Amino acid sequence: MDWLRKADWLTRERVRGYAILLAIAGAGVLVDAYIKAMGSHGTDFLAFWGAGHVTVAGDPGAAYDLAVQERVQTGTGSEGWFAFVNPPPFLFVAAPFGAMPFPLAWIAWVAAGWSLWAWMSIRAFPRLWPLVIAYPGAVIAATHAQTGLLTGALLVLAAHEFGRRPALSGAAIGALVIKPHLAVLAPFWFATGGKWRAFLAASIASIALLAASMIAFGGGILAEYATSWRASRALLEGINPDFLLRMSTFFSQTRLLAGDTAATIAGGLSALAALATAVLAWRRFDGDVQATGASVLAATALASPYLFNYDLAFLVFPTLWLVVQGLERGFRPFEKLGLVILYLAPYATRALAFPLGINLMPFAALALLALVWSRGTRPSGTAPDQ
Template sequence: MKPSQTNISGRSDACLAAVVLLAGSVIAAYYLRALWTFDEKGFSILSGGLPYWDFSNLWAGARMALDGHVAYLFDVDAYRMTLRTLFSPDLPNQEWSYPPSILLLGAPLAALPIFPAYLVWTFGTVFCLWLAIRPLRLGRIAGLAVVLSPAVVMNAIFGQNGALTTALLIGGLVAAPGRPVLAGMMFGLLTIKPHLGILVPFCLLASGNWRAILAASATTFAIAAITALFFGFAVWPQFFAETRTLMTGIMEAPYPQPYHSNAITVFFTARAAGFGLAAAYGLQTVMSVAAIAAVTWLWLPGRETEHRERVVLTAVLAILATPYGYTYDTISVAVVVAFLFMATARPPRAILGIFWVYAFFAHILNNAGFSFGVLVPLSLAAWMLASIWARGRIRQLPREPSIAHRKPHTAS
């Protein structure tokens, strides 16, 4: 791998990129059309519910909080009843699943009607993603391949926050060496989905970036305090007592559940393979520890690795480190694919194309019993780590002295 090379190597690469982008655009158009086509109840024929899907939780939850009913978020029955009052009496069951701090983002959006709020959220978070990947210098084509990737489209279809969390993770990692305070602030904001930031403390500790650690800690504390001041100090105890318990129950529910169709972690793969909870947690722990060891090694001072390569590798390892992740959380896979396609002298183009488009087909394969989506980030991470290790080994090999510096042979 030659990280400094950032141009498509030939016409065949450009043609393949164009074909993959076109195919992705056609599939995206199909899904988006189905999302905004409604049945006789007014529900999306794709989701079976609101076309805003998960965003309706953020919008409605913030609306309840602004109306003085924040306690509804931690009472499943009251929450569902209020959702049906706001949207439709036939609305399928939904749950509040976020830390209370995300209400600081949801409250301004809840001041708008839900459709324009959804548009602001979707395009605004994708814009944040675009800003975050600009320092990676991927080039226009690769940057376009990221912001229009199947993972981003699935994120928009679900109304999820994957574009925002990926932007915060990658943006913070990029900024960490030169702008540690800014990086720490981004990591503090990432606590709206804390399980995606498992590796961040180990990166900062390995690199000795104490300013970023302090900034992240201060930002996290400030966000928690501001949330409590606006919405009541009871929100945090209620979150840990009710929401965290509810989401743990959802994660540990017998396999399969409808939402497992988009799952993409070691934990869910183990459950799909028939492992019990203890074994699935055990396998996930092994993978999480391996990811922690990898980023610790990667971020130690003196490692001869280009910073942007370290950033994108850490971002894809973050998917492997968490037990709770879905296709809309895999935008970092698209970033890694784009980086490898542009930065590798002879990339395995077909494989990278399959990995880029995989988010569109994960649910089909999962429902068919082929729950091996975790192999996508695992393969990318293994390839990059092996390449970095091999380059380091080559640099450490002793070099033969040149002919000009060899001692002349003299006969005794």
């Protein structure tokens, strides 16, 4: 059993080799995703391209007009189309890609998002770069052409820079106004640590982005954005297995299996556990900034009832933080094997969700948080870069 308990066969050289092979396979998955995205069924990137397209054309409010978006998006040859439901500051991101032809825009979108996420993640863990470039959570985000790479980069930036540049960390959190449910733990994380510069920077950044969007796109853009809530509400009404199995929260999976009341309880307990993590992390890790960042990012996957596997690129930070801890302090029994499973979890749980009838990612996220939490206090302070 030592080959499982200690997993000594997982040497650095083998891990690097496996990671490079996984990265090559991931490139193949991206090619397949591109071919499918150009087909008749379309891709959810159409929502961002369509929003950017009308913004460049001078009508940003049409980003939230379902009739206009159907016409613009199906004009690419796709039979499917998707509602744009992100807040107005996201139009600053979408506009440059909306100015490109759709086939080129998809490539540019994925390349830019992945490059930003990989650059930030490699800065955080330079010696673990093969594990960064092969990370399945980023592949999932890229293939679905969603915002997970951008939001993942912002969360990794916030966690990595917190100790040295708290204002930059706070600004990165403030920029998550484009997908605010990923930042719900940050105010508690900042406040309980007494990091008021970060708190203030986050507030200023979010308010500035909202104000800039109103100046650039017109004072009525927030009201037009509010009309998109109908599309979001329509997706969430009723129990739709195809939709819920793509989500990765205790709320969604409990709702699928046991209904609304049980889902509300499960989602509430999950959110309370995440909140407790953000509040207690500074004490648990004795002020270790990197450790608190790892725990809060792990808890972020449990904080919201609305989260998908393609949102989880940010989990690279707590996962690789645990790898660093193992390399520095020694791996505990079965920890290497557990980290391999958790590393692959974003992709594996998505692939198995429909065959199993349940998405197991929330259990993987909980296990990841438990592993981070169990590492307790570092005897020598903040973990150095690896």
